Amino acid sequence: MKYYSTNKNAPEASLQEAVVKGLAPDKGLYMPERINKLPEEFFRNMGNMSFPEIAYQVAEAFFGEDIEEDILKEIVYDTLNFDTPLVPVHDAIYSLELFHGPTLAFKDVGARFMARLLGYFIKKEGQSEVNVLVATSGDTGSAVANGFLGVEGIHVYVLYPKGLVSEIQEKQFTTLGQNITALEIDGTFDDCQRLVKSAFMDEELNRKLNLTSANSINVARFLPQAFYYFYAYAQLMKAGKAQEVVICVPSGNFGNITAGLFGKYMGLPVKRFIAANNKNDVFMEYLRTGEYHPRASVSTIANAMDVGDPSNFARILDLYHHDHKAITKDISGCTYSDEEICKTMNAVYKQYGYLLDPHGACGYAGLRDFLKENETGVFLETAHPAKFLDTVENCVGEKVSVPEKLLSFMKGEKQSIPLSKEFYSFKNFLLK
DSSP: OOEEETTSOSOOBOHHHHHHHOBOTTSOBEEESOOOOOOHHHHHHGGGSOHHHHHHHHHHHHHTTTSOHHHHHHHHHHHTOSOOOEEEEETTEEEEEOOOSTTSBTHHHHHHHHHHHHHHHHHHHTOSOEEEEEEOSSHHHHHHHHHHTTOTTEEEEEEEETTOSOHHHHHHHHSOOTTEEEEEESSOHHHHHHHHHHHHHOHHHHHHSOEEEOSTTSHHHHGGGGHHHHHHHHHHHHTTOOSSEEEEEEOSSSHHHHHHHHHHHTTOOOOEEEEEESSOOHHHHHHHHSOOOOOOOOOOSSGGGOOSSOTTHHHHHHHTTTOHHHHHHHEEEEEOOHHHHHHHHHHHHHHHOOOOOHHHHHHHHHHHHHOOTTOEEEEEEOBOGGGGHHHHHHHHSSOOOOOHHHHHHHTSOOOEEEEOSOHHHHHHHHHO
């Protein structure tokens, strides 16, 4: 399988080149040259298959031409050593709980898969050191850092906006040490993302350092996220509820919903998607007007979605051949203020006893407000509510128990390096 750039001005790359480079030389995002449809037999049998069995079939369609069968199976099964259960909330609304992995966030799937795939390629090529750059607005940093922790030949630099991630999220990637370095940037997530992209475009850095990205701009990070969309549908099949399925995705950098759209192209019978935004709603504006105007992000209580220029928008445009009408047919949007998010968390907890995190609350609200009669709705609960402890407790008015996994992170000592948002400062640090 070859991979091309969304900017169409770079040579095609192999899977290994696309994963190791992260970003194409023309600043575009890599896309597979084709999306393979899965056979009807797979969809008929999916309800009786385990999560790793389903994921392997999906992974084989993406990566089977480029990785030996036994290696790919080992990577998939090792990645998915935890469940992503579909939990009924009320009526026809279900929560896909993606917080049962090591860092209690959905990004554990993509980060763990990428860490194992990149480690395989590095070993195969005998490379001595690869430097992974990752910008985070919250959960990406912890998932990537823990996914790559101790992997030989890889050093991870996590860039995060000072004061704009929760304390628990920060502790999950600033206390690890070893091959993980946390860089505390005096700016926003968009500034962090800009620094990462600028590093890839800098000739001197690329000449002296072997750089790649673990953000969802990397095909090995975002494509595996398609796994749990198929598994969610399989769980609906088992429950006899797999008709007129609508999936609402809390959306920030849009890698997650893009993976779902890839699943739909592979034959997954999802009726439509809803992209749920907080006040950072540039995608909503595009859906309404057909025009895309990125802008500075604003801080919200759903901080992982505080993105004003989502990278994966380029992939959505490419997937739909820049056809606004086709995009709006498959995807609708909604946006919620901090007050609305908080009220949703409170109401769902009080009425149904289900505890949402701020991002899942956006997903739930999108179904509550836009699910039609006879449709079955699934929203993605992307992180454990305890990761946003103060916010959740303030909204629901009760104490929230913190899982032991998170408590163990909180005991560690923060180690981070402060940097300005100026590129020369970041570049000089990397060169030293």
